[in-house]
Amino acid sequence: MGAVDIAMAGHFNAHALGAVAVGANVWMLGVVATVGVMMALSPSVAQLDGAGRQAEVGALFRQALWLAAGMALLVAWGARHSASLLALLGVEPALVVDAQAFLHALSWGAPGLCGYFALRGLCEGSSWARPTMVFGLFGLAVLVPLDWIFIYGKFGMPAFGAEGAGIANAIALWLQFAAFGIYLLRSRRFAPLRLFTRWDGPDWRALRELLWIGVPMAVTFLMEAGLFIVSGLLISRMGVVAIDGHQVAINVSSLVFMVPLGLALAVTVRTGFAAGRSDVHGVRWAAGTGVALTLVTQTVSASLLLSLAGPIARLYTDVAPVVALAAQLLLFAGAFQIVDGIQAVSNGALRGLKDTRVPMLITAFAYWGVGMPVGAWLAFVRCQGPAGMWVGMIAGLSVAALLLFSRLWVQLRSGGWRRFAAAGGLDRIARR
Structure with missing residues (x-):
């Protein structure tokens, strides 16, 4: 809208x-x-x-x-x-x-x-x-x-x-x-x-437990969205060409991200359904299939962005400096497609298991403890401009992907997700 x-x-x-x-x-x-x-x-x-x-x-x-x-x-x-x-x-x-x-x-x-x-x-x-x-x-x-x-x-x-x-x-x-x-x-x-x-x-107990699940997810989303929003604000200080080129690249990458986002939503539901049945094999199958599909789709997305960066940028504008910068940044967008997809789907699987608090801490560290400092240092201290901010975003997404996938792997191997499947106060209100 x-x-x-x-x-x-x-x-x-x-x-x-x-x-x-x-x-x-x-x-x-x-x-x-x-x-x-x-x-x-x-x-x-x-x-x-x-x-x-x-x-x-x-x-x-x-x-x-x-x-x-x-x-x-x-x-x-x-x-x-x-x-x-x-x-x-x-x-x-x-x-x-x-x-x-x-x-x-x-x-x-x-x-x-x-x-x-x-x-x-x-x-x-x-x-x-x-x-x-x-x-x-x-x-x-x-x-x-x-x-x-x-x-x-x-x-x-x-x-x-x-x-x-x-x-x-x-x-x-x-x-x-x-x-x-x-x-x-x-x-x-x-x-x-x-x-x-x-x-x-x-029912305050039920609402508290919904918030116990939902608030960490909200913070997680705000951490990720905030990284991109603040990066854009910092890039806007570099001039019109910088912000225009960044906006083209971020629009394209946001559009491409709809594919792993859709897969993440599907994985959330399928892992949640299997967890409700206490189906260990089903939980592993849903999460594993989601990750595998994401690797396939994101490999395709990365290939297209890396090979067609220039033509894609020219679809948005014919201003030569903006096209050149956007094409450069689209190469960075292609570089982070796989890690972006893995972090999204791993987080989706963990949401399906109602494991949201540790992922919240992971994303806060990855995006604001790694991504933003690295990007700001490269962009302003090392004078690499918009490219430096995008390298920072790649670093943050890569750390998030590694840690979230590791968290998912541990949960699937250990069966630790079972304690999150107990609904507690939600059970009580659901039976009213």
């Missing part, structure tokens, strides 16, 4: 584009945190499903809705009080005003965003990802005309500019959540789960 907002705002005027781009980066921090926390539902549902306890999923899902409500309040509050953060980062005062207007309007969509991720976790944990794809595309489809109406001022509406993008997103998020919820309410597949047949109050 962010790409649509930026494209639509860019055709309105440059100021609106800048405000939306700045606001979207702040909003993305809330989205990443929400994804991590709400992802606790997916392995929990998968383990109940694997244990043959599907009838208990409904009560667990209703607790996840309470968790979504709490996250919505936090995300909305953060979006509405981000002006001081933007000013601290040195954003131009005029941009701060419009970025804050964008975020204030968008904050009304926080409940829809968080509710959507609760529904998504339920579907993915039940090994049914198609609704997530369908309603994700639905949200994108309704956003385009809404952006056109509110940014440009159509059908009698005033031209809100950047604020209009926030209004459009808030409406789209609510429509996406409502459509997804109505679909599940009417779905025969989920009818036996009795998702909406009763109203449960918050």
